[in-house]
Amino acid sequence: MSKKIITLIVGIVIVVCCVGCSNNNSNKTNTTENQNNNETQEENINNNDKKIAVIYFSATGTTKKVAEYIQNTTNSDLIEIIPKEKYTDSDLNYENNNSRANKEQNDSKARPEIKNTINTDNYDIIYLGYPIWWGDVPKIILTFLDNHNLNGKTVIPFCTSGSSPISNSLNTLKNYNSDINWLDGKRFSSNTTQDEISSWIKN
Secondary structure (H helix, E strand, C coil): CHHHHHHHHHHHHHHHHHHHHHHHHHHHHHHHHHHHHHHHHHHHHHHCCCCEEEEECCCCCHHHHHHHHHHHHHCCEEEECCECCCCCCCCCCCCCCCCHHHHHHCCCCCCCCECCCCCCCCCCEEEEEEECECCECCHHHHHHHHHCCCCCCEEEEEEECCCCCCHHHHHHHHHHCCCCEECCCEEECCCCCHHHHHHHHHC
C-alpha cells in the first residue's frame, strides 16, 4: 500500500508542476503579447505625429487673423511671408490700372521678393494662406513655391476674400506644382470666427 500511495503522491506532484509551468508560460506569452501591442500602438502614435506649419501672406491683416485661428486650433508653427517691399494702400488700389498689385497680377512672370527666410524642411503638413487678388493667388505665393521644395508634402490652402471663391487660386496652385499633395482648401471672410475655423479643421 505504501508504494501505491508514494506513486500516487508523486503523480499528483508531477501533474501540479506541469499545470504550474503551463500557467507560467501562458502568463509570459500574454505579457509578451501585451508588450508587443503597446509597442505597436506607440509606433502608430509616433507615425501620426505630424509636424504642422501655418504659412501665410497678409497685406492688410485679414489673412493673418485667420492664420492665427488655424495656429491656435492645430497648435502648429506660425510663419509669415513678408514681402521685401511692403504693400501700401496705393499699391492695392484696384481702380488704378498702374498700381503695383495690378501690374503684378497681370504679369505672368512677376515674382515679388520675400524678405524673410522660411524653413519648410521639417514640416509634413502646411496650411498655406493668402488673400484673393483679382480672383487669383497673389504672385508672392508663387515666389514662395519657387524658393521652397514642398514636393510630397501635404499643403492645405486657405484664403480670404470679400466674395471671390478659392477655386481659381486652387487651380493655379495645383497646375503650378502638381508634385505637391494639394488638399481642397477653404475661403474665409473678414468676420470669420475661431469657432468656424476649429469646426473646419476638425471636420
